[in-house]
Amino acid sequence: MRVSRVLLSILTMVALVTLPQAAQSQTSGTLDIYLVDVEGGNATLFVSPTGESLLIDTGYRSDGRDAGRIIDAARDAGLTQIDHLITTHYHGDHMGGLAELTARFPVVHFIDHGPNQDPAGSGAGFIEEYEAIYARAMHTAVRPGDTIPMAGLDVRVVTSAGETIATPLAGAGGANPYCANFKPGTNNVEDPLSVGIHVTFGEFRTLHLGDLTKNKEFELMCPNNKIGTIDVLLGIHHGQQTSSSEVLVHAIRPRVGLMNNGTRKGGDPEVMTTLYTSPGFQDLWLAHFSVISGQEYTVPGLFIANMADGQGPTMPITPEGPVQPGTPQPPHNGQAHWIKLSAQQDGTFTVTNARNGFSRTYGSDR
Numbered sequence: 215m216r217v218s219r220v221l222l223s224i225l226t227m228v229a230l231v232t233l234p235q236a237a238q239s240q241t242s243g244t245l246d247i248y249l250v251d252v253e254g255g256n257a258t259l260f261v262s263p264t265g266e267s268l269l270i271d272t273g274y275r276s277d278g279r280d281a282g283r284i285i286d287a288a289r290d291a292g293l294t295q296i297d298h299l300i301t302t303h304y305h306g307d308h309m310g311g312l313a314e315l316t317a318r319f320p321v322v323h324f325i326d327h328g329p330n331q332d333p334a335g336s337g338a339g340f341i342e343e344y345e346a347i348y349a350r351a352m353h354t355a356v357r358p359g360d361t362i363p364m365a366g367l368d369v370r371v372v373t374s375a376g377e378t379i380a381t382p383l384a385g386a387g388g389a390n391p392y393c394a395n396f397k398p399g400t401n402n403v404e405d406p407l408s409v410g411i412h413v414t415f416g417e418f419r420t421l422h423l424g425d426l427t428k429n430k431e432f433e434l435m436c437p438n439n440k441i442g443t444i445d446v447l448l449g450i451h452h453g454q455q456t457s458s459s460e461v462l463v464h465a466i467r468p469r470v471g472l473m474n475n476g477t478r479k480g481g482d483p484e485v486m487t488t489l490y491t492s493p494g495f496q497d498l499w500l501a502h503f504s505v506i507s508g509q510e511y512t513v514p515g516l517f518i519a520n521m522a523d524g525q526g527p528t529m530p531i532t533p534e535g536p537v538q539p540g541t542p543q544p545p546h547n548g549q550a551h552w553i554k555l556s557a558q559q560d561g562t563f564t565v566t567n568a569r570n571g572f573s574r575t576y577g578s579d580r
């Protein structure tokens with residue numbers, strides 16, 4: 215009797231202690247987002263609470279550098295494959311690393327905006343190779359309003375191939391007061407075609423619009439705000455001034471931004487100012503220190519994940535100003551660090567800088 219009682223209590227303890235742990239390895243309970251440093255390209259990895267994954271873009275072709283950094287993040291999340299890969303548009307900083315990634319890590323489902331429309335674009339040389347890769351897998355050209363199936367999340371396409379959602383997202387659709395002061399921007403061919411997604415996890419909301427430019431932001435946001443408000447704005451087109459109008463940023467009111475800039479790419483003073491003056495904006499986290507921002511416009515180093523390889527002891531204070539196309543960036547091919555965001559169902563989220571371990575938790579806003 216005594217023995218069986220002891221045995222019973224041991225079994226109960228084992229069940230209590232081990233079962234939740236076993237379950238935890240399958241389900242983290244959080245939506246995790248990794249901003250992988252791909253030197254001013256884009257690679258943003260979503261991992262759902264049940265371990266389903268969505269990667270947005272694959273960085274540059276770079277002798278495996280960017281692919282390796284993406285795989286490091288995927289392995290950190292316990293992934294053995296990428297379930298969905300969105301290529302937002304056909305530029306080399308967004309799809310250059312695709313073949314190097316897929317050669318080393320399985321990708322199940324390829325998603326894009328459809329045919330390439332820019333034969334002279336920086337991704338044109340990758341298209342044939344890309345088509346051959348997705349021909350052996352699942353492939354979807356998405357349209358605004360489509361959803362990408364991921365358990366526990368609502369992943370909604372809001373822009374693609376130059377079109378924007380026809381009807382507002384749930385709870386959105388109010389008049390946008392910033393439309394009256396909109397100043398049109400400049401476009402290349404491919405950026406405005408970017409696949410953009412809105413992701414909802416419980417009370418948490420985030421938006422990644424690829425490199426969508428200001429004129430498309432206007433179509434998405436005017437006269438009515440079809441997005442509503444969000445918690446976190448991702449990507450931000452590297453912080454380049456062809457995107458991130460007040461019509462978008464100030465109306466969606468992100469509390470936090472994660473910017474995929476490079477050492478000499480993005481972090482433009484105009485975009486930094488738009489973010490800093492956005493109502494309710496709290497913190498901007500950067501993939502890189504950028505000489506384009508200089509210390510004048512950048513954020514405290516605690517919020518910056520990467521420096522250059524031969525980083526000097528002091529940072530330039532003055533923004534470097536517009537860069538001639540083709541000007542090489544200060545190289546950063548050594549160890550790279552991601553910024554990781556973990557969101558809870560209740561809308562609380564924590565952002566961590568993997569370089570220095572600095573992290574901050576933001577309470578639910580809803």
Ligand SMILES: [Zn+2]
Nearest residue numbers: 255305307425
């Ligand atoms: Zn880009």
